[in-house]
């Protein structure tokens with residue numbers, strides 16, 4: 001006889017970036033949380049109160065909730081689900097070759113969970129899934145005594161705990177109003193905006209949010225290219241545009257483009273989903289293309305800055321993770337640019353404060369070192385790929401002194417170009433004015449950076 005479901009007990013399926021942060025956060029708020037995880041290493045780490053992923057503050061939080069007994073990692077689904085009022089599904093939805101969201105993990109997790117769930121349990125889908133998935137899962141479950149809701153996640157890796165404690169909004173979509181309210185009560189405080197809707201709208205709120213932000217980045221990257229062609233400076237343009245409250249300054253920073261575990265797969269999945277319904281989502285196709293070109297523009301700046309060839313040249317790469325404060329290497333721009341540079345004959349020495357272990361299997365030809373000064377020693381040029389504060393705060397006089405060449409290509413528009421130029425470096429970026437002795441004149445920078453993009457295979 002199944003135990004009565006109780007909302008004080010929560011089961012989270014999947015101890016990844018989303019599942020683990022959600023589980024630890026709910027346990028901190030006083031719920032009894034069981035995390036079902038199939039990966040034995042991840043499970044063992046969580047059981048020992050150790051986080052298997054890097055996320056600032058998660059180690060301290062997890063240690064406390066595991067020690068208090070409020071969070072437990074389990075292997076068996078029945079142990080996780082039995083007695084839980086709400087089952088949160090936070091497994092991966094990686095892209096298929098065709099760009100669709102692969103729902104295999106979600107289907108397997110849901111199939112197993114519904115076998116053990118008592119009547120009245122709510123199955124909350126936190127994985128990012130295409131429109132219509134939550135309804136299809138409910139219909140396919142052959143259980144009309146369970147409620148299915150879509151409970152999209154908006155956390156940002158690197159500041160996930162802050163986002164969990166003070167969410168920008170809590171969105172829950174479903175056809176059973178009582179189930180939607182139960183899930184909406186899980187997170188956020190009295191001031192949190194809660195948007196309750198149908199499950200398809202909730203699915204599209206998640207995809208639409210990521211696709212919109214990615215498109216905003218691609219737009220400003222196109223503007224950065226035009227700044228190079230006309231002699232304007234993208235920082236001034238972004239600041240000026242961002243002062244309009246209807247536009248806002250966030251996600252108007254030009255650079256290497258978007259990457260990570262969500263934007264690339266979600267933009268493609270939304271575009272593919274639209275295609276499935278007979279719609280060509282042209283804007284997203286363009287945003288994807290601009291993003292691909294942006295990596296090549298960065299590579300081209302290094303090629304041209306080093307006189308047209310990378311053969312036998314040594315290039316230091318600072319930063320590998322797709323953004324600072326995470327070790328996540330999924331769809332990190334670093335992987336594409338390092339492979340392009342290597343294919344063009346460069347020897348790459350790369351560094352990152354936390355992502356080296358995850359980068360190693362992806363970059364087998366690359367020397368990976370922990371110390372940025374070691375990476376810079378003897379380099380003909382350096383490329384900034386992740387905007388980690390420690391790279392801005394390097395002693396750039398020392399860094400340039402260790403290098404063989406003087407070229408600094410800032411793929412994140414993050415360093416102070418005047419500081420680099422003050423130490424005799426040549427500073428190129430993604431749409432800022434070039435700085436330093438021998439730097440190309442405005443307009444000419446465009447030629448070096450944007451037109452003659454080498455055609456290299458993207459791995």
Ligand SMILES: NC(=O)c1ccc[n+]([C@@H]2O[C@H](COP(=O)([O-])OP(=O)(O)OC[C@H]3O[C@@H](n4cnc5c(N)ncnc54)[C@H](O)[C@@H]3O)[C@@H](O)[C@H]2O)c1
Pocket residue numbers: 013014015016017018019036037038039042090091092093105108109126127128129153154155156157261262
């Ligand atoms: N990472 C983010 O910043 C983020 C933000 C918002 C939404 N999302 C979405 O959340 C979902 C999860 O993302 P993630 O980054 O946490 O993924 P992840 O790959 O880091 O974690 C998924 C975890 O689920 C486990 N798992 C898979 N199948 C299982 C099963 N049947 N039983 C138990 N455990 C199982 C895996 O072993 C893995 O540990 C995805 O749909 C993603 O798009 C991610």
